[in-house]
Amino acid sequence: MLYQIRINYLMLNITMEQNCALCHATLSCQSEITTSKCWCFELPNIMPINSKQSDNPCLCKNCLAKKINKQITSLYLIKNLAQMIEIAKPYREKKDLVEHIDYSIENGLYVFSAWYHLKRGKCCSNGCRHCPYNKRE
Template identity: 40%
Template sequence: MTILACSQCQATLNCNVDDINACWCNELPAILPLDSTTTSCLCRDCTLTKINLFLNALYQQPLKNQLSFAASFSSHNPLIENLDYTMQNNYMVFSRWFFLKRGTCCKNNCKNCPFKNTKLTSDAK
């Protein structure tokens, strides 16, 4: 285990680069594409921020594209705070990402449901 500084915010983090399967970052889904700007480890908060920025760009695409991308992450468990949900007034509020991974609407008028005002159903994935 190596102690590093987050390349974004300089927070201290433990990196287990020698055994990536045992590293904390392996708990997060591999949503981000690897690119030339990814040169060193980020802390959990900065990683989640970067993932959410990527997802916000994805949300600008047609719903069918969003569902197609999210489908490969549908079995990723457990739920991750600030990715799959946020806590608001002691309640879990599921994110758009959570609903995209699930791929269907529960028809409960959820706050972040991507299926609101759309004719796309789970059959049209």
């Protein structure tokens, strides 16, 4: 019994070292461990499942964020504002901002994305460049 508890404790701290499928950077994946969640579970879960993915579909945070941003952009073209707000709503309470999803850095300045504004759920009336509320119905 004590032996099994020790094994379970050790399994909680195991991470799988892998390489990003796009840029080949080393990353730590915890998705195979049933008692823990991988860091990627914190990002918006809006990517379609691709049955043609390789045996190693994991991406580093930078590549996954860029890929999610492309998916958000494509959804933004086919969904109305109310639908996009509903998609973003589960992420409203997440305080940690993710580069390429919530913001980009342009000329050393942080520029909030339409996704960031959608998570707010309403316009802040500051005339933001990527405000989705003043451009859509």
